[in-house]
Amino acid sequence: MSQRKTTGDAVARVTIRDVAERAGVSVASVSRVLSGSNYPVSDTVRSRVMQVVRDLDYVTNAHARSLAGMGTPTVAILINNVTAAAFAHIAKGVEGAATLRGWLSLVGTTGDDPERELALVDLMRQQGVAAVVLLGGAYDHDGYQLRMARFARSLDAVGSHLVLVGRPPLQGDVPATTVDYDNESGAYAMAGHLLSAGHRRILTLPGPAELSTAQGRLNGARRAFEAYGVPFDRGLLRQGPYDEAYGYAAVDAALHETPDFTAVLAGSDIVAAGAMQALRAAGLRVPEDVSITGYDDIPLASQLTPQLTTVHVPYEEMGRVALHAVADRRKSAGAEARRTGPNAEHLVLGTHVVVRNSVRSSKRYPRVTASVRTATKVSR
Amino acid sequence: MSQRKTTGDAVARVTIRDVAERAGVSVASVSRVLSGSNYPVSDTVRSRVMQVVRDLDYVTNAHARSLAGMGTPTVAILINNVTAAAFAHIAKGVEGAATLRGWLSLVGTTGDDPERELALVDLMRQQGVAAVVLLGGAYDHDGYQLRMARFARSLDAVGSHLVLVGRPPLQGDVPATTVDYDNESGAYAMAGHLLSAGHRRILTLPGPAELSTAQGRLNGARRAFEAYGVPFDRGLLRQGPYDEAYGYAAVDAALHETPDFTAVLAGSDIVAAGAMQALRAAGLRVPEDVSITGYDDIPLASQLTPQLTTVHVPYEEMGRVALHAVADRRKSAGAEARRTGPNAEHLVLGTHVVVRNSVRSSKRYPRVTASVRTATKVSR
DNA sequence: CAGGCATCGGGATACGGTTCCCGAGTCGAC
């Protein structure tokens, strides 16, 4: 019957031509009915087409549609590790907002491997994604800035766009959007909370030395120490990766070398969890003997015993904001407003301290403040 | 210079034709150089093309490539909630295995909404994905079986394939692959662990009544009670969603109504965390006063205090297995082996109890066994 | 030195949609 060649082995996919033929109309008409064009189509034709579409269970070929210029916008989410709670929340924000706008989300895992990151960005460029969202802190290694700048430009060249979430913005005139949170202020507030509770000997575990977020958190803490006139003791600083083992090992070592600390300022909730385990293993109580604070406010923070006082970071919101920023940008770009505005945009969200039960005032000093809220500022 | 029309506003995307023109060769040659075809191409042409590709920063259009039949296989991961740790681990497994094989991963969130699930499956069908992986327990509502069967068939009709991970297999001759774990045996072993430690009054919190995984876990527990000759007391059974609040509320209520329980058999680690909070709020110690067990063995289990004795479920492995199953299937399908084998496949992975510190023998009965390993069986 | 074979380049076509543009039909108005 049908004169379309039947390859035999492969599944004969139903095309728009099959529908047109069966409905006794032209391919153009079918396309107009299905693509929601506002071109006038008679009700007769319309209903006939719809009927055949149902009968044949026809589905549009998204690739062909994209090729013809009418594709679904897609956002690519590139992430170090899907199972890290903070990243998962950002991803949820991006994906949710994408869905809301009818966008699709592609996901790729980099596993901290620059090679793989490069390969993924390239792959996404081929896919013609509307945007590539890079999640998580950046390692300040070698040519990181140059590397990202290259990504940004090459994506820009094909009409895509780079978005950095939870990383510091790029320097210079690089076409990339950054969605950030006030990392340093959060750490400042958190350290301030401990200091105002009277703690002076504070074991500081910011995270890995090369990671941008850890650097920010350390800086914030140091600024707080300064503000309170407390000298910063390098002996109480221990750096390491954002994981439980680091928290455990650092506390364990500190208990031998500098056991006079009364509080632990951890760079993440996970690290705090490890620290807590080590303290308990040493027979110390939290917060009676030692206070602990975290950072991130992932669900774990409220599941620990005692519940963790920590810095809340609006991860999911960051994801949402990131997607909306790039979607809006895209829309205005369609209005030929290109080249008029700046290509770089930097959005900063606020953080705040969440007080739970892991901090107790040091006996010697009275408690002063309870919660500090850092400002939400949006630059440019 | 170039006679390709320049649209003016839009970014002029570099096509294979531009490369061909600039390199002074034909489009066919460029394609052959780039697509890794084994068609013989002289080194002169090859190097000239490569040079121009670098100069112009040309990237292949993946949509066009797909349309021409040479696209990158893509797997779609449909998930209730990205931030649920267990799901995240499955997703990691799928994504990792996909990457290893050079596949791409699309992700969509359903948020437990059947409408949205339907829309997503349809969308994925349009995308021509090689497989759609549905993650997480299934609600045994109305026409769930019919619904899934329809999904399976409609995907099969376009050469795609449905994979169910962590759900029970579909009945009848439905073209779908199921990757499951031995849910009931895990619960049986876990309950047996409590029973052999002497516990007789066990508060059972399997999860939501309609969810397939919760049903399996409850069945396993009941079988264990039977095996130990312990009558099952419905007064000690409380069902509810897999979240912290449920664990808290259930324990809280039980402490008022049936306070003689000595252990809590929770249907998930999250629920166990909630239960633990409630016990502690009531001044009870874990495990001195009440023992607790979880299910899933997500990272949280070892971060709680005390560390949770729980059932390990190989989530990440399930994801890997799922992808490999569908990838292998696809490969053999290419060898025209279609219609020969059965379309439904069911893979079952084993679970085992992980003993930590949240269970103590009841005083009245001696502890008998410590760890039970359930069998790993793979049917068909 | 002629013929045959292996090597390699290029034109044309297919993939499955969208959209431009033209033409046929209908209807109202003068």
Next chain:
DNA sequence: GTCGACTCGGGAACCGTATCCCGATGCCTG
């Protein structure tokens, strides 16, 4: 009754890449 305007259907030209198939060259052999 004729003409213009408006409605709506269809043929055909793209979108960017892969590949079939044919032809042109160069080399080896007899």
